[in-house]
Structures are given as structure tokens and as C-alpha cells.
Amino acid sequence: MLRQTIRSCPFCEARSLLRTPPSRQFHRQAPLFAQIQRERAARYADAAPKSRSGRDKPRPSRMMLSDTVARPLPRRPSDGKPTRKKREPFSYLNRTKAPPSLQKMKDEIGNTGDEFPAGRRTETPRKRRSRTEPYHALKMQRTLHEVPYRARSTIKRAVQDVESFESLPLMDTVQQAIKDALPGLEYRIPTPAQRVAIPALLGQEPKRRRRNPIKSTGLESFLLAAETGSGKTLAYLLPIIDAIKREEIVDLENQAREEEAKAKAAEEKKRDDIFSLEPPPLSKAVDPARPRAIILVPTAELVSQVGTVAKSLSHVVKFRTAPISAAKSATVIRNNLFNEKGVDVVVSTPPLLASIAESNPNILSRVTHLVIDEADSLFDRSFKPSTVEILERSTPSLKKLVLCSATIPRYLDKYLADRYPNMNRLVTPNLHAIPRRVQLGVVDVNKDPYRGNKMLACADTIWQIGKSSGDYDPSEGKEKVETKRILVFVNEREETEAVAQYLVKKGIDALAFHRDTNPSRHAKTLASFTGIGMEKNEGHEKSEKKEVKNAAMSSKRQLPNTKVIVTTDLGSRGIDTVAVRHVILYDVPHTTIDFIHRLGRTGRMGRRGRGVVLVGPGDRADVVREVREAMFRGEALI
Numbered sequence: 001m002l003r004q005t006i007r008s009c010p011f012c013e014a015r016s017l018l019r020t021p022p023s024r025q026f027h028r029q030a031p032l033f034a035q036i037q038r039e040r041a042a043r044y045a046d047a048a049p050k051s052r053s054g055r056d057k058p059r060p061s062r063m064m065l066s067d068t069v070a071r072p073l074p075r076r077p078s079d080g081k082p083t084r085k086k087r088e089p090f091s092y093l094n095r096t097k098a099p100p101s102l103q104k105m106k107d108e109i110g111n112t113g114d115e116f117p118a119g120r121r122t123e124t125p126r127k128r129r130s131r132t133e134p135y136h137a138l139k140m141q142r143t144l145h146e147v148p149y150r151a152r153s154t155i156k157r158a159v160q161d162v163e164s165f166e167s168l169p170l171m172d173t174v175q176q177a178i179k180d181a182l183p184g185l186e187y188r189i190p191t192p193a194q195r196v197a198i199p200a201l202l203g204q205e206p207k208r209r210r211r212n213p214i215k216s217t218g219l220e221s222f223l224l225a226a227e228t229g230s231g232k233t234l235a236y237l238l239p240i241i242d243a244i245k246r247e248e249i250v251d252l253e254n255q256a257r258e259e260e261a262k263a264k265a266a267e268e269k270k271r272d273d274i275f276s277l278e279p280p281p282l283s284k285a286v287d288p289a290r291p292r293a294i295i296l297v298p299t300a301e302l303v304s305q306v307g308t309v310a311k312s313l314s315h316v317v318k319f320r321t322a323p324i325s326a327a328k329s330a331t332v333i334r335n336n337l338f339n340e341k342g343v344d345v346v347v348s349t350p351p352l353l354a355s356i357a358e359s360n361p362n363i364l365s366r367v368t369h370l371v372i373d374e375a376d377s378l379f380d381r382s383f384k385p386s387t388v389e390i391l392e393r394s395t396p397s398l399k400k401l402v403l404c405s406a407t408i409p410r411y412l413d414k415y416l417a418d419r420y421p422n423m424n425r426l427v428t429p430n431l432h433a434i435p436r437r438v439q440l441g442v443v444d445v446n447k448d449p450y451r452g453n454k455m456l457a458c459a460d461t462i463w464q465i466g467k468s469s470g471d472y473d474p475s476e477g478k479e480k481v482e483t484k485r486i487l488v489f490v491n492e493r494e495e496t497e498a499v500a501q502y503l504v505k506k507g508i509d510a511l512a513f514h515r516d517t518n519p520s521r522h523a524k525t526l527a528s529f530t531g532i533g534m535e536k537n538e539g540h541e542k543s544e545k546k547e548v549k550n551a552a553m554s555s556k557r558q559l560p561n562t563k564v565i566v567t568t569d570l571g572s573r574g575i576d577t578v579a580v581r582h583v584i585l586y587d588v589p590h591t592t593i594d595f596i597h598r599l600g601r602t603g604r605m606g607r608r609g610r611g612v613v614l615v616g617p618g619d620r621a622d623v624v625r626e627v628r629e630a631m632f633r634g635e636a637l638i
């Protein structure tokens, strides 16, 4: 490198150590330099030792680097220590060949091929594992289970083989249902989560990859972990429906055979005893209140969301589904569950189903498939007792247990590793990463004009979003949105009402959404954010418009065409808010898990989205900075 700085002056041909091109000043003084050089050369020539041949040894210029500059200096015989430290920062600078240690490393990386992403090949495998080290603040949290990048890359390659739903080994009726019952699917190609999960849940994975089922019970367990908005619901629902239909066919065949045998036996008996009478046989395929599949979710809103998807599929595939939650009356629950025509799939929250199972233990006696959606929530302190109770009651008949989540916290990973050591882990390559199509902006509330007033900052941000029109340019493509829907997340339930009221005062159409709000009211509000049941709620929208008009008359400034829901974690779990383009994090979330779920309400299924964090006094700005960095790089928040 140093050699490059030695140049010859193009004008006076004086060779010199020039760090910059020769200046005018240099040329003016060039004759003087030349004179000094000549004098020096003459002095050295006098003092120079004569060679054996008697001729002067050619002396190297003082400005030239030696050819052996890279060679380490010889050990001093006195102390035996090297004069130059081997690991000095610049010790390898003038080498033309890589040192053996580096060469070995290079060979190793070269051999592993695609296991390391392009552009990072020079990193050692060891360094790669600790690539999250720059995230010091996130390191303090360390809540999420780390998925090795090698595993992610392997999955990435594996899922490339599945190109369409048709290539998945689903029954014809189920394939038909995907086409007819789900017109909302824009792309009609399976998502990575579906490509990973559907073949595995259908038992079509190559044998070497499948772990053996637990021999004692015959139970196969799966953990499906994929990023938010990646279509996990269909990923578990389609194979379950497929399995139910196949079981139903087998049951019907068995039943026909049994009936035939019984009829034969009865005829023979009748010949012997014409006075005996037998009750008609019970249909096995239609069994009231004994579902084959149970789907557990944490909230009533999710019960209705998953129930809606299952119901729309059932119109084509023909199976019975019963979504039950505390939001429904006891009569509706009873009618749904104990329907005389039978029930195949029950969608419920764990506490409700556990309480029903306590009085009717038979209800879980035929369950072959159990899905625990949002598994990290359902295995936390509040839900765990009822979830485990349902799991234990259904274990005798259970064939497949599917746990599903967008985040795998460390406690869950440890629990599952202890409890289900043979669990099949179906993980997508981008797990724990927030998609790059979601941008994260930061508003510093401490600065002017807010001066620590978070509510003002929140209202101002909403006004700016509401007034902007650029995002909703219809010529941009599919995402033509007339009404802007914004979700505001706070950390404490008590804050929701206060923030919503402040926003209303500032002319914003805002509603608080938490556990204590009127269920029918928040179901309607949420429906307009999820796009489900929008037609049904047209009347409600009209009445809301009236309310907004009235409010507009009373308040001077009113933000038109913008709806806001202020909510807690309740609104961040699983709710498919496809119509939401903006999320405001009023408080900095406590954990990366909350970051993932809250920001996951926007940018769903390939859409773009924007998050805004309000960083106020006492908030962890360092965590926000690192989350932004990770999002920018497309890395997992671990």
C-alpha cells in the first residue's frame, strides 16, 4: 500500500515520497531538492563499504521500500522474543498471500457453499453465530429463541420446490375450496409458511427429515413458527380439513361394512327369533359435541376470525365448524356445540373450552387434531392451566398437535424441548424479522414542538398521516384505500381511554379497544380494520359517519377519512388487519416480541406499511435504534 504513494514527479523526475500529487510549491523548490539529493548521494558514496570485487555496492534509495518489508524481523538472540508482534493491526498489510490461518478459514467457507449469504463470505462461521452482537440493547432483552442461519437457508432452499397449491398433496375438494371459497387470496400461490407446513402436516415430508413420533402415544407434534401475516391460519387449517375428510371417508366405509355385517346377523337372528327389536345404530360420522379438531386461540376476536375462514372453506368441503367464545350467548354456544348434525372443528379460547370440558368430558374424547394458535400467549401464565388441561384431556385420541406462533420466546422453546423432544419444528426463513417493506419512523417527543407531550405528538402524527395523500395514490396499484386506518398501541390498558379521548378532542375519529370495552361495539370497529364482514357493517359505518358529522359540527377541526383504534396487546395478536397501513407505537414496547406483533399488524401478506414510534422521556431510544437497524438490514430481532 505504501508503495503506491511513491511517485515520480512528472516534471522534474525527482522520485519522492509523495502522499499528494506534486503541488506548484514543490516544483518551485524541485531544483533545491535535487541539489540536496545529489549531495546526500555523494556523502553516502564516500562512506559506503566497498564490495569484495572492489566496486561500490549499489545503494537502495532511502525512499524505496525493501522487497522483504513483509517478512517478520528476525528474533533477537538476547531475549528470544520477536521484535514485531504477530497480531499487530497492520502486520498483514504488505502480504500478497493469505496467511495459513486465513486460507484455512477461506477454504472452509468455500466448502459450505450457500450456507452463508452472499457478500458475507469472509466472515468466519463463529463470527456469524454472534452476528447480533452489535445489538447491545436488544441483547439485554434476549427474549427470543435464536434460529441458526444455516437452518434458515436450508428451509429457504427446500420451500422453493413448492410452486402452487396444486403441487401440494391435498384432496380435490380442498383444492377446490382454495379456489372457490377464498376469493380474497390475491396471489393463489402458497406462502413460505404454507409451503413448509402443509406437506409436513400431511405427512408427506421426506422420511429422513421427519422425526419419529412418540411411540407410546403415536402423537406427532409440530411447532409452526412463521412471521406475522404469513398465512399460518391456512397453513394449519387446510391439512386439518384434509385429514378430517379422509377420516370421515374411512369411518363411513367402516360404518357401511359394520352395518352390512349387522344386517346380516340381524337377518339370521330374525329367522330364529322374530320378536326381538334392536335400536338403530348410531352414525359414527355424525357425532354431536365430539369434534375431531380443536383450534385454540387467545381472544374472542381471533375465534371469530379463524371461524370465518373455516366456515368459508366448509361451504365447499362440507364439514361443520363451531366458533365459540365468551362474546356469544350460552344458547348460541350450546346450539353450535351440541348440534344434532355433529361438529367437526371447534374454535375456542382455552378457558371457555376447559370449563365446558369439565362438565362434558366426552367433548374431547374424539379429538385427533389440536391446534394451539399464538402458542406463546397460550403457554404463558394466564392461559397455561386451561391450555394444558385441554391438551391432557385430548391426549388419548390425539394424533397431531400443532403449535403455531410468530414468535418463539425462550421459555416456550425450553418448555417444548423438555415436554416434546421429538417435536417437528417448521420454521420459515424470516422468522423473528420484521419485513423490510415495513418502515419505522421515530418521533422524538422531547424536542419541539411537543416538549414531552406524547398525546400531542400522537395527534400531530395522525393528522400528518391523515392529510397526506401520496401513500394512497390509486395509480400505484392494488392498494387503493379511501379511509386510512391507524392502530395506536399503548403498553397499559388504562392509557387506551385517555389517549382515545384526547384524540377525539383533537378532531380524530378514535376508539379505545381493550378487554373491558363493549364486545359488540369493538367487533364492529375491528371488522372495518380487518375487512371481514364489511358488508354487514355498512349500516354501522353509516351511523358512525353520522356521529363523525355531529362531532364535526361541534368541533372546529375534524380529520376526515381517518379511523383510529387505540389498543393494547389485545389488538396485536393474530388479528388480520389487512386494511391497516400505519401503526403508531405510543409507548416503546417492553420486549422485541411486542415489537414484532405490533408492527406485524401492518405490511401483511406482501403489502407495504409504516410504523411510527413515539420516543418520550424515559423511553429506551437505544432499543428503538437497534430495532430500526435490524429492520433495515432485514435481520431477526435477537
Ligand SMILES: Nc1ncnc2c1ncn2[C@@H]1O[C@H](COP(=O)(O)OP(=O)(O)OP(=O)(O)O)[C@@H](O)[C@H]1O
Binding pocket: 184, 185, 186, 187, 188, 189, 190, 191, 194, 226, 227, 228, 229, 230, 231, 232, 233, 234, 405, 406, 573, 574, 575, 576, 578, 600, 604, 605
Ligand atoms: N397463499 C396466500 N396468498 C395470498 N394471501 C394469503 C395466502 N394465505 C393467506 N393469505 C392471506 O394473508 C392474510 C394473513 O393471514 P393469517 O392471518 O393467517 O396470517 P398469520 O400468519 O396467522 O398472521 P399472525 O401471525 O399475525 O397471526 C389473510 O388475509 C389471508 O387471507
